[in-house]
Amino acid sequence: MHENRLNVDAEGTFHVRWAPGSSVSAADVHAVVAAVRGVTGGRLQPILVEVVDVCLSLESRVTLQGARFVSAVALVGATVVDRVMAAALLREQKCPHAYFTSVEEAREWLNRLPVPEALEESVA
DSSP states (O other): OOOOEEEEOTTSOEEEEOOTTOEEOHHHHHHHHHHHHHHHTTOOEEEEEEOTTOEEOHHHHHHHHHOOOEEEEEEEOOSHHHHHHHHHHHTTOSSOEEEESSHHHHHHHHHHSOOHHHHHHHHO
16 A cells, blocks of 8 residues: 655645555545645645656546646656656646656745735735
């Protein structure tokens, strides 16, 4: 069994780590979306998602692309396959998004973005 984790840091950034070698289903994605919305009450916060050597089902990709539950997305991968999958996932995102090869670079990028409340006010 693979270990997958969802955490939130002091700044309000969510961090999802799908275990390398795992297959992510639509149910897995729905669980993450529900958990994030449960914590934020619908307020948009940034998310960092590690997708190193992960297989995302078509349904999970559709769910991720259709759910507007975060203010920004930083995907972290390590292989060419990870990069291709991330490009497909990020193509339809309606928020700031980028692909990285290290968690540290992804966090630095997320920390440079506007505060989520300011982003929400400008969208309203």
